[in-house]
Amino acid sequence: SEATITVLPGDGVGPEVSAQAVKALRAVEKRYGHTFTLHEGLVGLDAIAAEGSAISDATFETCAQSDAILFGAVGALPAAEHRADGPRPEQALFRLRKEFGFFANLRPVRPAEALYEASSLKPECLKGADMVFVRELSAGLYYGHMETVPGKPSEIRQRGGRTEAVDTLLYTEEEIERVVRVAFDIAAGRRARVTSVDKANVLSSSVLWRQVVDRVAADHPGVTHEHMLVDACAMRLIRTPAEFDVIVTENLFGDILTDEASMLTGSIGMLPSASLGVRRTAGGRFGLYEPVHGSAPDIAGQDAANPVGAVLSAALLLRHSLGLEREAAAVEEAVEDVMRDGYRVPDLHDEGCTVVGTEEFGRLIVHRLEAR
Amino acid sequence: SEATITVLPGDGVGPEVSAQAVKALRAVEKRYGHTFTLHEGLVGLDAIAAEGSAISDATFETCAQSDAILFGAVGALPAAEHRADGPRPEQALFRLRKEFGFFANLRPVRPAEALYEASSLKPECLKGADMVFVRELSAGLYYGHMETVPGKPSEIRQRGGRTEAVDTLLYTEEEIERVVRVAFDIAAGRRARVTSVDKANVLSSSVLWRQVVDRVAADHPGVTHEHMLVDACAMRLIRTPAEFDVIVTENLFGDILTDEASMLTGSIGMLPSASLGVRRTAGGRFGLYEPVHGSAPDIAGQDAANPVGAVLSAALLLRHSLGLEREAAAVEEAVEDVMRDGYRVPDLHDEGCTVVGTEEFGRLIVHRLEAR
Ligand SMILES: CC(C)[C@H](C(=O)O)[C@@H](O)C(=O)O
Ligand SMILES: CC(C)[C@H](C(=O)O)[C@@H](O)C(=O)O
Numbered sequence: 001s002e003a004t005i006t007v008l009p010g011d012g013v014g015p016e017v018s019a020q021a022v023k024a025l026r027a028v029e030k031r032y033g034h035t036f037t038l039h040e041g042l043v044g045l046d047a048i049a050a051e052g053s054a055i056s057d058a059t060f061e062t063c064a065q066s067d068a069i070l071f072g073a074v075g076a077l078p079a080a081e082h083r084a085d086g087p088r089p090e091q092a093l094f095r096l097r098k099e100f101g102f103f104a105n106l107r108p109v110r111p112a113e114a115l116y117e118a119s120s121l122k123p124e125c126l127k128g129a130d131m132v133f134v135r136e137l138s139a140g141l142y143y144g145h146m147e148t149v150p151g152k153p154s155e156i157r158q159r160g161g162r163t164e165a166v167d168t169l170l171y172t173e174e175e176i177e178r179v180v181r182v183a184f185d186i187a188a189g190r191r192a193r194v195t196s197v198d199k200a201n202v203l204s205s206s207v208l209w210r211q212v213v214d215r216v217a218a219d220h221p222g223v224t225h226e227h228m229l230v231d232a233c234a235m236r237l238i239r240t241p242a243e244f245d246v247i248v249t250e251n252l253f254g255d256i257l258t259d260e261a262s263m264l265t266g267s268i269g270m271l272p273s274a275s276l277g278v279r280r281t282a283g284g285r286f287g288l289y290e291p292v293h294g295s296a297p298d299i300a301g302q303d304a305a306n307p308v309g310a311v312l313s314a315a316l317l318l319r320h321s322l323g324l325e326r327e328a329a330a331v332e333e334a335v336e337d338v339m340r341d342g343y344r345v346p347d348l349h350d351e352g353c354t355v356v357g358t359e360e361f362g363r364l365i366v367h368r369l370e371a372r
Numbered sequence: 373s374e375a376t377i378t379v380l381p382g383d384g385v386g387p388e389v390s391a392q393a394v395k396a397l398r399a400v401e402k403r404y405g406h407t408f409t410l411h412e413g414l415v416g417l418d419a420i421a422a423e424g425s426a427i428s429d430a431t432f433e434t435c436a437q438s439d440a441i442l443f444g445a446v447g448a449l450p451a452a453e454h455r456a457d458g459p460r461p462e463q464a465l466f467r468l469r470k471e472f473g474f475f476a477n478l479r480p481v482r483p484a485e486a487l488y489e490a491s492s493l494k495p496e497c498l499k500g501a502d503m504v505f506v507r508e509l510s511a512g513l514y515y516g517h518m519e520t521v522p523g524k525p526s527e528i529r530q531r532g533g534r535t536e537a538v539d540t541l542l543y544t545e546e547e548i549e550r551v552v553r554v555a556f557d558i559a560a561g562r563r564a565r566v567t568s569v570d571k572a573n574v575l576s577s578s579v580l581w582r583q584v585v586d587r588v589a590a591d592h593p594g595v596t597h598e599h600m601l602v603d604a605c606a607m608r609l610i611r612t613p614a615e616f617d618v619i620v621t622e623n624l625f626g627d628i629l630t631d632e633a634s635m636l637t638g639s640i641g642m643l644p645s646a647s648l649g650v651r652r653t654a655g656g657r658f659g660l661y662e663p664v665h666g667s668a669p670d671i672a673g674q675d676a677a678n679p680v681g682a683v684l685s686a687a688l689l690l691r692h693s694l695g696l697e698r699e700a701a702a703v704e705e706a707v708e709d710v711m712r713d714g715y716r717v718p719d720l721h722d723e724g725c726t727v728v729g730t731e732e733f734g735r736l737i738v739h740r741l742e743a744r
Contacts, residue, residue, distance in 0.1 A: 076573065090573050120497040120610045141541065142574055152538075154576045165580035166524075167541040169513065172534050199624070201448065201462050202514055204526045208537035234632035235640060238492045238610065252571070256628060260606035268607060 001283070002035045003322050006066040008059070011044040011089060012295025013305035013358075014072025020307035020362030021070055021314040024334075027369040028318065028327045039066070044074035044089040044295070054092035063096065067281045068321035070314060071096075071290035075297055097137050102275035102288055103175070104182040105135040106316070107258045111265045114339045118266030118348040121238065128242035129264055132190070134183040135254025137275055139175045140205075141167050142251050171205045171250065176212040182276070183248035184220045193245035194225040197233045197253055209250065230257070237261050258292060267347045268293045269306025272313035274320050283323025289313040303357035306345045308335055311365055334368035373655070374407045375694050378438040380431070383416040383461060384667025385677035385730075386444025392679035392734030393442055393686040396706075399741040400690065400699045411438065416446035416461040416667070426464035435468065439653045440693035442686060443468075443662035447669055469509050474647035474660055475547065476554040477507040478688070479630045483637045486711045490638030490720040493610065500614035501636055504562070506555040507626025509647055511547045512577075513539050514623050543577045543622065548584040554648070555620035556592045565617035566597040569605045569625055581622065602629070609633050630664060639719045640665045641678025644685035646692050655695025661685040675729035678717045680707055683737055706740035 007022060009015035022038065029036045041059035048054055054074070063069050074089040096102065110130045116123040143154075152168040180196070187194045196213040198206035210227055217225045228236070230253045236243065237257065241264055249257065262268040271292035279286040291309025299305055312335060319328035338361065344353040345361050356364070379394060381387035394410065401408045413431035420426055426446070435441050446461040468474065482502045488495040515526075524540040552568070559566045568585040570578035582599055589597045600608070602625045608615065609629065613636055621629065634640040643664035651658040663681025671677055684707060691700035710733065716725040717733050728736070 088573075120493050122492060122494055125492040141571075156576050156580050163545040163580070165543055165575075165577040167575045167577050169539040169541060170536060171538075172536040174534065199513075199627075201460075202624075203537075203539045204528050205537040205539050208528050208535070231627050231631035234606070234628045235635055238632065238635040252574075253628075255571075255603050256606045256625075259603035260610065260632060263607055263610040 001322065001324070002037070003068070003283070004037045004039070004066045005068050005070055005317070006063045007038055007040045007070045008043045008063075008072065008092075009040070010072040010092075010295065011046070011075030012073055012297045012300040014044070014074070014295055016300070016303065016305050016358050017291060017307045017310035018070060018072040020358060020365070021310040023362050023366050024311050024314050024331055024369065025070075027366045028324075028331065031369060031372065032324075032327055034324070043071070043092040045077070047092065048087045048089065053087045054089050055095055060095070060099070063100070067283070067286065068317045069096065069288040070317060071288055072310065073291065073293065073295040075295035094143060096288055097275060098143060100279070100286065100288070101138060101277045103136060103138040103278070104179050104276045105133075105137040105254065106186070106274040106276065106320075107133040107135065107271060107292060109133065109258070109261045109264055109271065112336060112339055114336075115266040115270070115348065117350045120263055125238070125241065126264060129244075131241070131244040131261070132186060132246050133254060133258050133261065134179060134186065134246060134248040135258060136175065136179040136250050137254075138251075139171055140251035141169045169203065169205050171208065173208065173212055176209050177216060180213050180216045180248055183246050184216055184223050184225075187223045187246040188220065191245040192223045194223055195228050195233070195244055195247045196225060197228050197230050197247060197249035197257065199230050199253075200227065201229065205250070213248075233257060234260060237264075262292060267306055268309070269345070269347050270308045270312075272309050272316050274313070274316040276320060281321050284320045287317065287321045289317040303359055304346045305358045306347050307358050307362050308345075311335055311362070330369060330372055331365075334365045334372070337368045338364045373694065373696070374409070375440070375655070376409045376411070376438045377440050377442055377689070378435045379410055379412045379442045380415045380435075380444060380464075381412070382444040382464070382667065383418070383447030384445055384669045384672040386416070386446070386667055388672070388675065388677050388730050389663060389679045389682035390442060390444040392730060392737070393682040395734050395738050396683050396686050396703055396741065397442075399738045400696075400703065403741060403744065404696075404699050406696070415443075415464040417449070419464065420459045420461065425459045426461050427467055432467070432471070435472070439655070440658065440689045441468065441660040442689060443660055444682065445663065445665065445667040447667035466515060468660055469647060470515060472651070472658065472660070473510060473649040475508060475510040475650070476551050476648045477505075477509040477626065478558070478646040478648065478692075479505040479507060479643060479664060481505065481630070481633045481636055481643065484708060484711055486708075487638040487642070487720065489722045492635055497610070497613065498636060501616075503613070503616040503633070504558060504618050505626060505630050505633065506551060506558065506618060506620040507630060508547065508551045508622045509626075510623075511543055512623035513541045541575065541577050543580060545580065545584055548581050549588060552585050552588045552620055555618050556588055556595050559595045559618040560592065563617040564595045566595055567600050567605070567616055567619045568597060569600050569602050569619060569621035569629065571602050571625075572599065573601065577622070585620075605629060606632060609636075634664060639678055640681070641717070641719050642680045642684075644681050644688050646685070646688040648692060653693050656692050659689065659693045661689040675731055676718045677730050678719045679730050679734050680717075683707055683734070702741060702744055703737075706737045706744070709740045710736045
């Protein structure tokens with residue numbers, strides 16, 4: 001089949017890891033006879049320097065014409081260059097998420113047995129862990145910095161002679177319902193268990209969240225569900241991770257819990273993500289695919305970044321936006337093969353393993369893909 | 373010295389663990405020649421049943437007349453008994469925290485070596501971990517349920533024909549500053565490192581938080597500080613816990629991160645907390661002391677709850693409200709001795725250890741205290 005993909009490598013290690021994901025896509029193209037047209041665009045610090053904003057309208061338009069976006073990472077502005085109303089690299093992500101309506105952020109967490117050594121957790125705790133987070137990505141406490149929604153302030157202000165700062169956690173019933181539906185649909189194709197995470201003993205938005213979850217659950221008699229408080233979940237992810245199947249939660253809780261859960265896999269560099277929107281493509285839904293890790297400026301340019309999160313994001317792209325399940329699985333298996341053969345990038349320094357660079361790890365994945 | 377303490381055992385395992393903390397206080401009283409006057413009051417489900425609210429004005433007044441409050445735990449209302457405007461057990465906590473101005477919640481996390489086995493984390497990760505959380509406890513996203521502060525809605529409402537829910541994250545500069553000062557003061561008596569946790573790339577309240585931290589830091593040249601994003605912190609607590617000394621953060625982030633960090637100690641049952649307010653007492657500050665764990669109704673009445681969190685909370689009470697440092701340390705050492713001797717409550721089922729009940733574990737602590 002044919003598909004158009006916009007690649008936005010971004011800052012720091014973004015370009016290095018994106019290059020490996022692109023190599024994997026090219027290998028899939030050749031091996032399975034597809035035609036992928038790739039466009040590259042600027043985001044983050046380079047875009048600010050060249051075009052004055054974290055993502056230009058032209059780049060945005062290129063994305064809009066694509067079936068999927070492959071995203072690297074965006075950095076942070078050095079504190080010295082921070083101006084109150086100046087552009088910031090993160091705005092590229094916020095704008096893409098918001099304007100394309102990427103409301104469902106999928107983050108699968110499945111620690112590979114070959115990597116148990118690298119995790120802070122004991123192997124007996126990791127055993128059987130295999131979960132997918134469905135994080136709401138378009139609402140909640142986010143976006144106040146970017147735009148002022150009526151009734152949803154995010155600002156530092158003076159009131160009664162005092163300085164105060166306010167952010168607003170706002171959810172409409174529709175915003176909750178659409179992401180919860182995605183979670184139940186995914187659970188139906190897995191172990192049929194949904195854990196909905198909230199703070200209903202404190203937040204009104206969580207009380208509404210629970211009501212909507214119970215209503216959606218009634219449409220899915222084959223899927224069991226439970227409610228869990230976010231503080232309890234932060235504990236259970238470490239104590240009994242194997243108990244989870246699909247976890248659905250609001251934006252900021254999802255941000256915190258997925259970073260925490262990444263530690264099960266030994267390194268945040270392992271984790272891919274898919275952000276799915278409402279627009280349909282020939283093979284699925286328009287989406288943005290990015291590793292969960294950030295731009296890691298401290299190791300940029302050293303051929304030391306872990307490309308697995310980026311390459312597995314390309315696999316999710318094949319699956320969710322292009323409908324190429326067999327190809328997605330092939331990429332995932334190629335990554336597992338390379339790990340099982342004992343190759344590691346420097347963030348996972350196991351004894352008895354062969355440490356290789358980003359570039360070489362990408363080449364090994366391609367090699368496995370070609371050999372299938 | 374003389375002191376008055378109000379004991380609020382509450383629901384579930386609250387009474388069982390509080391009883392052990394009281395036993396420890398009585399042993400300290402006798403051994404070191406103090407006079408502690410203890411008053412007991414109702415909170416939570418029993419208070420709702422007997423008095424119509426989660427804490428009565430009379431109980432509140434008793435607390436106000438004391439030097440400190442020893443708190444057990446409050447339960448949750450069965451879903452069937454939930455009425456939109458009806459009383460809920462958690463309100464006892466919210467009201468105490470808010471009206472007594474308990475703005476600084478101290479939660480020390482120091483995994484005992486004897487318990488490395490019980491933790492999900494590998495011993496090499498736990499080694500050297502010894503941190504104190506200072507959680508802001510009087511503002512932020514909390515309290516919307518209880519009262520409506522102007523400009524701080526927490527409600528489910530109709531707008532433009534749609535149902536939406538809103539919560540407001542509000543901080544004044546003063547609210548941030550007073551808790552950050554507590555953190556820097558504590559750090560000055562420890563390893564002199566403060567980690568301030570926020571989400572400044574998304575929240576205006578976090579941008580203000582950072583500004584205040586930098587300002588307070590300027591008054592403490594002997595203490596180094598860093599800013600860390602909450603998602604990164606959720607990761608680092610597991611990956612490199614030994615790097616932390618004092619962690620200061622806003623209310624809900626503190627709620628999530630401390631529950632996560634409790635897993636370092638093997639069980640949330642191990643963790644004590646102190647909530648300090650503005651009123652001074654003869655020996656320090658008026659405060660509320662409670663284990664971090666909840667009412668655990670599933671194991672209530674089975675003599676199976678871990679009393680360590682409650683007993684260590686009594687130690688914090690001796691230290692922070694009564695100014696009895698030697699006595700506080702004696703209680704902490706007694707608890708360590710009992711653990712080192714191989715006694716465990718059922719939540720920490722190690723091989724080769726002697727499992728005892730709540731009551732017996734409390735007796736063993738008293739025994740060690742008397743033998744000093
Ligand atoms: C970069 C940051 C704004 C972003 C977020 O908070 O969503 C990141 O942490 C993520 O998880 O994608
Ligand atoms: C019971 C609940 C409202 C409370 C909180 O969220 O503060 C608890 O989790 C805590 O940490 O003390």
